[in-house]
Amino acid sequence: MDMLELKNVYQSYHKHKPILHGITLTIKQGQFVSVIGPSGAGKTTLLRLFNHMACPVSGEVWVGGLRFDTLNGQKRRQVQHRVGMVFQDFCLVEESTCLQNVLNGCLADMPIWRVLSGHFPARVQEQARAALQQVGLAEQEHALAASLSGGQKQRVAIARALLQKAEVLLADEPVASLDPMTAQQILVLLRKLQRQEGLTVVMNSHNVEQAKKFSDRIIGLREGKIYYDAAPEQWTEQDFVQLYGRGIS
Numbered sequence: 484m485d486m487l488e489l490k491n492v493y494q495s496y497h498k499h500k501p502i503l504h505g506i507t508l509t510i511k512q513g514q515f516v517s518v519i520g521p522s523g524a525g526k527t528t529l530l531r532l533f534n535h536m537a538c539p540v541s542g543e544v545w546v547g548g549l550r551f552d553t554l555n556g557q558k559r560r561q562v563q564h565r566v567g568m569v570f571q572d573f574c575l576v577e578e579s580t581c582l583q584n585v586l587n588g589c590l591a592d593m594p595i596w597r598v599l600s601g602h603f604p605a606r607v608q609e610q611a612r613a614a615l616q617q618v619g620l621a622e623q624e625h626a627l628a629a630s631l632s633g634g635q636k637q638r639v640a641i642a643r644a645l646l647q648k649a650e651v652l653l654a655d656e657p658v659a660s661l662d663p664m665t666a667q668q669i670l671v672l673l674r675k676l677q678r679q680e681g682l683t684v685v686m687n688s689h690n691v692e693q694a695k696k697f698s699d700r701i702i703g704l705r706e707g708k709i710y711y712d713a714a715p716e717q718w719t720e721q722d723f724v725q726l727y728g729r730g731i732s
Protein backbone atom coordinates (compact mmCIF):
# COMPACT_ATOMS: atom_id res chain seq x y z
CA MET A 484 0.00 0.00 0.00
CA ASP A 485 1.14 3.55 -0.71
CA MET A 486 1.37 5.29 2.66
CA LEU A 487 2.70 8.71 1.65
CA GLU A 488 2.53 10.44 -1.68
CA LEU A 489 3.41 13.83 -3.13
CA LYS A 490 2.16 14.76 -6.57
CA ASN A 491 3.97 17.63 -8.23
CA VAL A 492 4.22 19.61 -4.99
CA TYR A 493 5.41 23.22 -4.96
CA GLN A 494 5.85 24.88 -1.59
CA SER A 495 6.97 28.31 -0.52
CA TYR A 496 6.88 30.20 2.78
CA HIS A 497 7.12 33.57 1.03
CA LYS A 498 5.67 34.52 -2.32
CA HIS A 499 8.87 34.89 -4.28
CA LYS A 500 11.00 32.27 -2.60
CA PRO A 501 9.97 28.77 -3.69
CA ILE A 502 11.33 26.04 -1.42
CA LEU A 503 10.08 22.80 -3.01
CA HIS A 504 9.92 22.64 -6.78
CA GLY A 505 7.59 20.02 -8.22
CA ILE A 506 8.24 17.06 -5.93
CA THR A 507 6.62 13.76 -6.87
CA LEU A 508 7.24 10.67 -4.78
CA THR A 509 5.51 7.64 -3.31
CA ILE A 510 6.49 5.91 -0.07
CA LYS A 511 5.15 2.43 0.54
CA GLN A 512 3.76 1.32 3.89
CA GLY A 513 6.56 -0.12 6.03
CA GLN A 514 9.44 1.51 4.14
CA PHE A 515 12.35 3.17 5.93
CA VAL A 516 13.29 6.20 3.86
CA SER A 517 16.10 8.63 4.55
CA VAL A 518 16.06 12.12 3.09
CA ILE A 519 19.50 13.66 2.77
CA GLY A 520 20.90 16.78 1.16
CA PRO A 521 22.59 20.09 1.95
CA SER A 522 21.30 22.47 4.59
CA GLY A 523 18.36 24.47 3.24
CA ALA A 524 17.52 21.88 0.57
CA GLY A 525 13.98 21.60 1.94
CA LYS A 526 14.16 18.32 3.92
CA THR A 527 12.30 19.58 6.99
CA THR A 528 9.74 21.33 4.81
CA LEU A 529 9.15 18.11 2.90
CA LEU A 530 8.58 16.17 6.12
CA ARG A 531 6.19 18.83 7.42
CA LEU A 532 3.91 18.39 4.41
CA PHE A 533 2.90 15.04 5.87
CA ASN A 534 1.57 16.44 9.15
CA HIS A 535 0.23 19.74 7.84
CA MET A 536 2.90 21.88 9.49
CA ALA A 537 3.65 22.99 5.92
CA CYS A 538 1.12 23.32 3.08
CA PRO A 539 1.77 23.11 -0.63
CA VAL A 540 1.14 26.07 -2.89
CA SER A 541 0.16 23.59 -5.57
CA GLY A 542 0.19 19.84 -6.01
CA GLU A 543 -1.24 17.13 -3.79
CA VAL A 544 -0.27 15.49 -0.50
CA TRP A 545 -1.66 12.01 0.22
CA VAL A 546 -1.45 10.14 3.52
CA GLY A 547 -2.76 6.58 3.89
CA GLY A 548 -4.72 6.81 0.65
CA LEU A 549 -6.42 10.11 1.58
CA ARG A 550 -5.88 13.48 -0.04
CA PHE A 551 -4.48 15.31 2.97
CA ASP A 552 -3.65 18.88 1.97
CA THR A 553 -7.29 19.80 1.31
CA LEU A 554 -8.76 18.12 4.41
CA ASN A 555 -10.08 20.23 7.26
CA GLY A 556 -11.32 19.92 10.83
CA GLN A 557 -11.98 16.51 12.30
CA LYS A 558 -11.06 14.64 9.11
CA ARG A 559 -7.68 16.32 8.98
CA ARG A 560 -7.02 15.58 12.65
CA GLN A 561 -7.84 11.92 12.04
CA VAL A 562 -5.14 11.72 9.40
CA GLN A 563 -2.67 13.77 11.49
CA HIS A 564 -3.21 11.22 14.21
CA ARG A 565 -1.70 8.53 11.99
CA VAL A 566 1.50 10.52 11.66
CA GLY A 567 3.92 10.86 14.59
CA MET A 568 6.99 13.05 14.67
CA VAL A 569 10.28 13.00 16.53
CA PHE A 570 12.77 15.84 16.54
CA GLN A 571 16.46 16.44 17.09
CA ASP A 572 15.73 18.22 20.39
CA PHE A 573 13.13 15.60 21.50
CA CYS A 574 10.38 18.13 22.36
CA LEU A 575 9.48 16.66 25.75
CA VAL A 576 7.96 18.42 28.74
CA GLU A 577 11.12 18.44 30.85
CA GLU A 578 9.38 18.82 34.21
CA SER A 579 7.01 15.90 33.55
CA THR A 580 7.76 12.21 34.05
CA CYS A 581 8.46 9.77 31.23
CA LEU A 582 4.99 8.29 31.63
CA GLN A 583 3.30 11.70 31.49
CA ASN A 584 5.28 12.59 28.37
CA VAL A 585 4.22 9.37 26.68
CA LEU A 586 0.60 9.97 27.69
CA ASN A 587 0.77 13.32 25.92
CA GLY A 588 0.76 11.24 22.72
CA CYS A 589 -2.96 10.58 23.13
CA LEU A 590 -4.11 14.03 24.25
CA ALA A 591 -5.89 14.52 20.94
CA ASP A 592 -8.10 11.52 21.79
CA MET A 593 -9.09 12.80 25.22
CA PRO A 594 -12.08 14.90 26.26
CA ILE A 595 -10.96 18.33 27.44
CA TRP A 596 -11.78 17.66 31.12
CA ARG A 597 -9.40 14.70 31.12
CA VAL A 598 -6.67 16.79 29.52
CA LEU A 599 -7.14 19.51 32.13
CA SER A 600 -7.28 17.10 35.07
CA GLY A 601 -4.33 15.10 33.73
CA HIS A 602 -6.19 11.92 34.65
CA PHE A 603 -5.89 9.21 32.05
CA PRO A 604 -7.94 5.98 32.09
CA ALA A 605 -6.12 2.92 33.49
CA ARG A 606 -6.28 1.25 30.06
CA VAL A 607 -4.42 4.17 28.46
CA GLN A 608 -1.85 4.25 31.27
CA GLU A 609 -1.21 0.56 30.65
CA GLN A 610 -0.71 1.25 26.94
CA ALA A 611 1.73 4.03 27.83
CA ARG A 612 3.71 1.64 30.06
CA ALA A 613 3.74 -0.92 27.24
CA ALA A 614 5.10 1.75 24.88
CA LEU A 615 7.85 2.59 27.38
CA GLN A 616 8.67 -1.12 27.58
CA GLN A 617 8.88 -1.32 23.78
CA VAL A 618 11.57 1.34 23.77
CA GLY A 619 13.44 -0.20 26.72
CA LEU A 620 12.47 2.35 29.37
CA ALA A 621 10.04 0.39 31.55
CA GLU A 622 12.08 1.12 34.67
CA GLN A 623 12.10 4.87 34.11
CA GLU A 624 8.39 5.68 34.05
CA HIS A 625 8.55 7.94 37.11
CA ALA A 626 11.81 9.67 36.17
CA LEU A 627 11.53 13.31 35.15
CA ALA A 628 12.33 13.91 31.49
CA ALA A 629 14.89 16.51 32.59
CA SER A 630 16.87 13.80 34.36
CA LEU A 631 17.24 11.58 31.27
CA SER A 632 20.11 11.28 28.82
CA GLY A 633 19.57 12.39 25.22
CA GLY A 634 19.16 8.81 24.03
CA GLN A 635 16.58 8.10 26.72
CA LYS A 636 14.71 11.30 25.84
CA GLN A 637 14.48 10.23 22.22
CA ARG A 638 13.15 6.84 23.34
CA VAL A 639 10.40 8.62 25.30
CA ALA A 640 9.56 10.69 22.22
CA ILE A 641 9.32 7.49 20.16
CA ALA A 642 7.12 5.86 22.83
CA ARG A 643 4.86 8.92 22.68
CA ALA A 644 4.41 8.37 18.94
CA LEU A 645 3.70 4.69 19.59
CA LEU A 646 0.95 5.57 22.07
CA GLN A 647 -0.53 7.87 19.47
CA LYS A 648 -0.71 4.68 17.35
CA ALA A 649 1.10 6.46 14.58
CA GLU A 650 1.52 4.42 11.40
CA VAL A 651 4.06 6.87 10.04
CA LEU A 652 7.01 8.26 11.95
CA LEU A 653 8.56 11.45 10.64
CA ALA A 654 11.99 11.81 12.19
CA ASP A 655 13.75 15.13 11.65
CA GLU A 656 17.44 14.49 12.37
CA PRO A 657 16.46 12.28 15.32
CA VAL A 658 20.00 11.36 16.33
CA ALA A 659 21.89 14.52 15.41
CA SER A 660 22.37 15.51 19.07
CA LEU A 661 23.47 12.07 20.25
CA ASP A 662 26.88 10.45 20.56
CA PRO A 663 27.63 7.81 17.88
CA MET A 664 26.88 4.77 20.05
CA THR A 665 23.58 6.17 21.36
CA ALA A 666 22.65 7.31 17.86
CA GLN A 667 23.20 3.78 16.59
CA GLN A 668 20.98 2.36 19.35
CA ILE A 669 18.13 4.73 18.49
CA LEU A 670 18.39 3.89 14.80
CA VAL A 671 18.36 0.17 15.63
CA LEU A 672 15.19 0.81 17.64
CA LEU A 673 13.55 2.67 14.76
CA ARG A 674 14.50 -0.13 12.38
CA LYS A 675 13.07 -2.71 14.79
CA LEU A 676 9.77 -0.83 15.06
CA GLN A 677 9.62 -0.46 11.31
CA ARG A 678 10.14 -4.20 10.80
CA GLN A 679 8.06 -5.51 13.71
CA GLU A 680 5.19 -3.01 13.71
CA GLY A 681 5.17 -2.17 10.01
CA LEU A 682 5.86 1.49 10.85
CA THR A 683 6.67 3.70 7.87
CA VAL A 684 9.71 5.81 8.79
CA VAL A 685 10.85 8.94 6.97
CA MET A 686 14.05 10.29 8.46
CA ASN A 687 15.95 13.45 7.62
CA SER A 688 19.64 13.03 8.14
CA HIS A 689 22.99 14.65 7.54
CA ASN A 690 24.75 11.36 8.17
CA VAL A 691 25.23 9.48 4.92
CA GLU A 692 26.65 6.37 6.61
CA GLN A 693 23.62 6.06 8.87
CA ALA A 694 21.26 6.64 5.95
CA LYS A 695 23.02 3.89 3.98
CA LYS A 696 23.01 1.45 6.85
CA PHE A 697 19.44 1.83 8.09
CA SER A 698 17.30 2.76 5.08
CA ASP A 699 15.52 0.84 2.36
CA ARG A 700 15.73 3.93 0.21
CA ILE A 701 17.59 7.24 0.16
CA ILE A 702 16.12 10.38 -1.35
CA GLY A 703 18.65 13.09 -2.12
CA LEU A 704 17.15 16.56 -2.05
CA ARG A 705 18.93 19.58 -3.45
CA GLU A 706 17.55 23.10 -3.85
CA GLY A 707 14.00 21.85 -3.43
CA LYS A 708 14.21 19.13 -6.07
CA ILE A 709 14.79 15.40 -5.95
CA TYR A 710 18.37 14.95 -7.04
CA TYR A 711 18.48 11.16 -6.79
CA ASP A 712 16.09 8.59 -5.30
CA ALA A 713 17.31 5.00 -5.01
CA ALA A 714 18.15 2.09 -2.73
CA PRO A 715 21.35 2.66 -0.69
CA GLU A 716 23.31 0.12 -2.74
CA GLN A 717 22.50 2.01 -5.92
CA TRP A 718 24.00 5.26 -4.63
CA THR A 719 27.65 5.65 -5.62
CA GLU A 720 30.24 7.76 -3.81
CA GLN A 721 30.08 10.07 -6.81
CA ASP A 722 26.32 10.55 -6.28
CA PHE A 723 26.87 11.59 -2.67
CA VAL A 724 29.70 13.97 -3.60
CA GLN A 725 27.63 15.58 -6.32
CA LEU A 726 24.56 15.91 -4.08
CA TYR A 727 26.53 17.91 -1.52
CA GLY A 728 29.34 19.28 -3.60
CA ARG A 729 28.13 20.81 -6.82
CA GLY A 730 27.53 24.52 -6.60
CA ILE A 731 29.25 25.03 -3.26
CA SER A 732 31.50 28.05 -3.45
Ligand SMILES: Nc1ncnc2c1ncn2[C@@H]1O[C@H](COP(=O)(O)OP(=O)(O)OP(=O)(O)O)[C@@H](O)[C@H]1O
Nearest residue numbers: 496497502520521522523524525526527528529687
Ligand atom coordinates in the same frame (compact mmCIF):
# COMPACT_ATOMS: atom_id res chain seq x y z
N1 LIG B 1 8.97 28.70 8.72
C1 LIG B 1 9.71 29.17 7.73
N2 LIG B 1 9.47 30.42 7.23
C2 LIG B 1 10.21 30.89 6.20
N3 LIG B 1 11.20 30.23 5.58
C3 LIG B 1 11.47 29.00 6.03
C4 LIG B 1 10.75 28.41 7.13
N4 LIG B 1 11.25 27.17 7.32
C5 LIG B 1 12.22 27.01 6.43
N5 LIG B 1 12.37 28.08 5.65
C6 LIG B 1 13.33 28.22 4.55
O1 LIG B 1 13.09 27.15 3.65
C7 LIG B 1 14.32 26.64 3.14
C8 LIG B 1 14.37 25.16 3.39
O2 LIG B 1 14.40 24.96 4.77
P1 LIG B 1 14.35 23.53 5.44
O3 LIG B 1 14.34 23.75 6.90
O4 LIG B 1 13.22 22.75 4.85
O5 LIG B 1 15.73 22.92 4.95
P2 LIG B 1 16.52 21.63 5.45
O6 LIG B 1 16.92 20.86 4.24
O7 LIG B 1 15.71 20.91 6.48
O8 LIG B 1 17.83 22.25 6.11
P3 LIG B 1 18.71 21.71 7.35
O9 LIG B 1 19.52 20.57 6.81
O10 LIG B 1 19.57 22.88 7.72
O11 LIG B 1 17.78 21.30 8.44
C9 LIG B 1 15.42 27.45 3.81
O12 LIG B 1 15.84 28.44 2.90
C10 LIG B 1 14.75 28.06 5.00
O13 LIG B 1 15.33 29.29 5.32
Ligand SMILES: [Mg+2]
Nearest residue numbers: 526527528687
Ligand atom coordinates in the same frame (compact mmCIF):
# COMPACT_ATOMS: atom_id res chain seq x y z
MG1 LIG C 1 15.96 20.51 8.48
